[in-house]
Amino acid sequence: MSEEKNLGSILVVGGGISGLTTAIEAAEVGYDVYLVEKNPYLGGRVAQLNKYFPKLCPPACGLEINFQRIRKNPKVKYLTMAEVESISGQPGDYDVTVKVKARKVNENCTACNACIEACPVDRLNDFNFGMDSTKAVYLPHQMAFPMRYVIDEKACKGSSCAKCVEACKYDAIDLEMEADTVNFKVGSVVWATGWQPYEASQIDTLGYGKVPNVVTNMMMERLAAGNGPTGGQIQRPSDGKVPETIAFVQCAGSRDENHLAYCSYVCCMASLKQATYILEQNPEAKVYIYYIDLRTPGRYEKFLKTIEANENVVMIKGKVANITADPESGDPVVVAEDILGGGLVRQKVDMVVLATGMQPSTAEKKAPLDFKYDEHGLILEDPQAVGVYATGCAKNPVDVTSGVKDATGAALKAIQTMVRR
Ligand SMILES: Cc1cc2nc3c(=O)[nH]c(=O)nc-3n(C[C@H](O)[C@H](O)[C@H](O)COP(=O)(O)OP(=O)(O)OC[C@H]3O[C@@H](n4cnc5c(N)ncnc54)[C@H](O)[C@@H]3O)c2cc1C
Ligand code: SF4
Ligand code: SF4
Numbered sequence: 229m230s231e232e233k234n235l236g237s238i239l240v241v242g243g244g245i246s247g248l249t250t251a252i253e254a255a256e257v258g259y260d261v262y263l264v265e266k267n268p269y270l271g272g273r274v275a276q277l278n279k280y281f282p283k284l285c286p287p288a289c290g291l292e293i294n295f296q297r298i299r300k301n302p303k304v305k306y307l308t309m310a311e312v313e314s315i316s317g318q319p320g321d322y323d324v325t326v327k328v329k330a331r332k333v334n335e336n337c338t339a340c341n342a343c344i345e346a347c348p349v350d351r352l353n354d355f356n357f358g359m360d361s362t363k364a365v366y367l368p369h370q371m372a373f374p375m376r377y378v379i380d381e382k383a384c385k386g387s388s389c390a391k392c393v394e395a396c397k398y399d400a401i402d403l404e405m406e407a408d409t410v411n412f413k414v415g416s417v418v419w420a421t422g423w424q425p426y427e428a429s430q431i432d433t434l435g436y437g438k439v440p441n442v443v444t445n446m447m448m449e450r451l452a453a454g455n456g457p458t459g460g461q462i463q464r465p466s467d468g469k470v471p472e473t474i475a476f477v478q479c480a481g482s483r484d485e486n487h488l489a490y491c492s493y494v495c496c497m498a499s500l501k502q503a504t505y506i507l508e509q510n511p512e513a514k515v516y517i518y519y520i521d522l523r524t525p526g527r528y529e530k531f532l533k534t535i536e537a538n539e540n541v542v543m544i545k546g547k548v549a550n551i552t553a554d555p556e557s558g559d560p561v562v563v564a565e566d567i568l569g570g571g572l573v574r575q576k577v578d579m580v581v582l583a584t585g586m587q588p589s590t591a592e593k594k595a596p597l598d599f600k601y602d603e604h605g606l607i608l609e610d611p612q613a614v615g616v617y618a619t620g621c622a623k624n625p626v627d628v629t630s631g632v633k634d635a636t637g638a639a640l641k642a643i644q645t646m647v648r649r
Contacts, residue, residue, distance in 0.1 A: 235259050236646045238639075239324055239414040241312055241595070244272020245628055246620025247420035248294045249635035254642060255303035262412060263306040264326055269372040270295070270306060272422050274628060276355065276369075276446060278453040278460075281501040281627075282531040288371045290628075295373040307410065308374065315596050319615030319645050320415045328408045332365075332379035336400035339367060339375050346395035351383035353457070356450045359465060360457035365392045365401070370455040379403070416615050416645035418638045419595050419607065423586035423621035426481040426488055434480055434582055435551035439560050440466040442551055442580045444480075445498050452505040462509055464579045466558070471513065471578035474506055475562045477548045478519040482585035488604060492585030493625040496523045499583050500535045507540060515541045516575065518548050518564050544573060551580055586625040617641045 235258045240251040243265030251263040269275065270291075277287045298304045309329040316323050347363035355369050364383040367375070379392075379401070386403055393401045425446045428436035435442045441464040443451070454460040464471050476499040481487040496519065503515045522543070524532040535541055546565040549572075554561050560580045566573045591605030597616050600608045607618035619638035620631045 236320075236415040237262060237413065238642045238646070239264065239312075239315075239322070239417045240420060241417070242272065242420035242422055242589075242620070242622070243267070243270035243306065243308070244420060244422040244620065245274045245291075245294075246422065246622075246631045246635040246638075247272070247418070248291075248298075249632050250418045250420060250619060250639045250642065251304050251306075252294060252297045252301070253636050253639035255301050256297070257643065259303065259643060259646065261304045262324070262326075262414065263304055264310045264312055265306065265308050266311050267368070268308050268331060268376075268378040269368045269374070270298075270308065271373065273446075275371070276449055276453075278449050278456070278505065279501060281497045282528060284501065284504060287628075291371070291373070298373075309378070310410075312596060313409070315417060315616075317413075320648075322414050322417060322615070324412055324414055324417075326410045326412075328410060330381065330405040330407050331376070332381070332384075332403055332405045333377045333400050334402060334405070335376070336398040337376045338398055338400075339377065340398070341367075342395045342397065343377060343392035343401060346391040348389065348391060349383050349385060351380050356457045357444070357447045359447065359450060416642040417597065417617070418635075418642050419590075419597065419599070419616070419618045419622055420620045420635065420638070421589040421593075421595070421622045423588055423625065424592070426492075426585045426587045428480065428582050428584050431481050431484075431487060431582070433550040434477060434548065435553070435560060435580070436582060439551055439553045439580075440464075440558055441471075441578065442560055442582065444582050444584045445495060445502065446584070448502050448505070448581050452502070462506060469578060470510060471506070472510070473514045473516070473577040474579045474581060475516045475518060475560070475575065475577045476502070476581045476583060477551070477562070478517065478522070478583045479547075480582035480584045482583075483520065488585045488587060490585075490604065490606075490625070491523060493523070494627050495583035495585060497528055497531065497627065499581065500524070500531060502581060503535055503538075503541055507538060511540070513540060516544060516562075516577065517541065518544050518546060518562065520545070520547055544569070546573065586621055588622050590622055613641075615645050 237260040313325045349364040350361040352358040450456040482492040548564040
């Protein structure tokens, strides 16, 4: 029988598609990996998408393949609701301290749902961007990995209530569970903390939070998703009407010196994909896409050509000046310059989708490491780096295919540090 060698451990921070890829690739060649994720589930933003461009397949399939690889591989130790507090040491020998929040639901949970029926408290569902609610005890989403419930500490009434504890036949709920600190050693670190949607209310002119039925592209992903707030039926939030006219506003915050100066890379493809969500449900709907330039790099050009060929999709080249509410109906009114057609366009629609960009999570919270950042908080690639590396949207806005390639490269870099120790 061959004896398994101890090749050493790698820390991967962020359990989105980039971090999952680095962790699994490194573990499958024999390294132990600690995967630290702040959400109660793995999968990151991809878990919130309805379909993947360009194939339009459900992201849950790709994620499930990765979760299977983790289930089968004891070398990946993942911690959810966890954040790194400190990292000290040198390449090949780092001491790591991780703080793990109290989930208040233990491994006994069978996802039977009885606690939800008993819990009297509602909270806004952040997974669906506040478009619906869950109970204080909840499953983060239908395909969550791990498939284990969690209690929102801020919403829960605690031991004075404890109705969920009574309802649980499996002794899975522990309202007294406390946060924990975990310490371990690793030889290299990969930072994969990804992105967050740019806060649309910061773009004064585009009406988000002021004009009814102006939503973001990530909200549209949830509205179209079968496990979303409307069961996959795209409806406008104010009155549930099925929209017949929809405007997409590209570069909402991106390529703008006052917000994100860079191109967020995926939002043109995301809007073209979302046009298919709308037309699939209502082939008579009219979709207007306002753009500065449409960016569909490489083979994505074919996807653009297919969508453009639909006569119900109208492309208008021009920057949107503002979005206001029609005084009579309250419907959004988009005002833009039509560069190719000439003149100002003023268009009343049922719903507007802002193609908001991707901002790195490190804009808000930096890594406890010696990374250099650009003015937006994106981690700068350092070709000389040894021991600590960044990957995925923490470094650059990317689609899943490019993210997975970069994350595989990051696994190799992390392994090289271990080999050269
Ligand atoms: C509207 C929209 C639609 C899209 N559709 C597609 C598509 O169809 N096809 C496609 O290829 N791409 C699509 N994308 C892009 C896709 O979402 C990204 O490529 C992907 O999310 C990148 O993965 P990531 O792991 O780098 O980042 P993320 O998905 O953001 O994962 C990062 C993970 O790190 C965790 N984290 C953050 N901070 C910490 C911390 N301090 N400690 C621990 N964990 C932390 C987060 O909770 C998260 O789980 C779309 C993007 C948008 C905006
Ligand atoms: S915590 Fe208990 S009641 Fe709630 S889903 Fe899990 S096993 Fe069921
Ligand atoms: S103790 Fe908290 S989670 Fe449990 S039922 Fe009461 S409010 Fe809900």
